[in-house]
Amino acid sequence: MPSLRAFVFPSLLAAFLAIVGCGGTQPIIRATNPVGAEAHGVARVYVRSVDHNIFKFTVNNLSHEMFVVDRDAVVLRVFGDTRMRVAGGAGRTYMVQPGGSHDVNVKFDLTDVVPGVPMSVSFEHAINQGGNVMPVPPLEFIAE
Secondary structure (H helix, E strand, O other), X not given: OOOHHHHHHHHHHHXXXXXXXXXXOOOOEEEOOOXXXXXXXXXXXXXXXXXXXXXXXXXXXXXXXXXXXXXXXXXXXXXXXXXXXXXXXXXXXXXXXXXXXXXXXXXXXXXXXXXXXXXEEEOOOOEEEOOEEOOOOOEEXXXX
């Protein structure tokens, strides 16, 4: 005859998995304009990929002067709200030399995002050259 432990443990595990929603998956995020966006011939931001909730970009400096990219100023706009990045990773600011590029990865909280939801990532205040912000148009995405 099976012991009480053999019955209780599987029952508790099943209840725990039901409560935390085991099996639920996060939607796949796809760029709707993967070509990227450009600010006045100074900066270009390309979408490399989206890995779960980490948006991966490459920022190119098209000018003859250095500029700074501030990851903390990159924001996600979804559901009419603006979301700041989730802290983590190496470095908050990057200096990009003239003609150079730098990969910029930004993590956002997407726990409430469901398929069909449009969103955008804005570098509007994230690229600064000589005290001037380079307003890059938002990059558009959709949850699938």
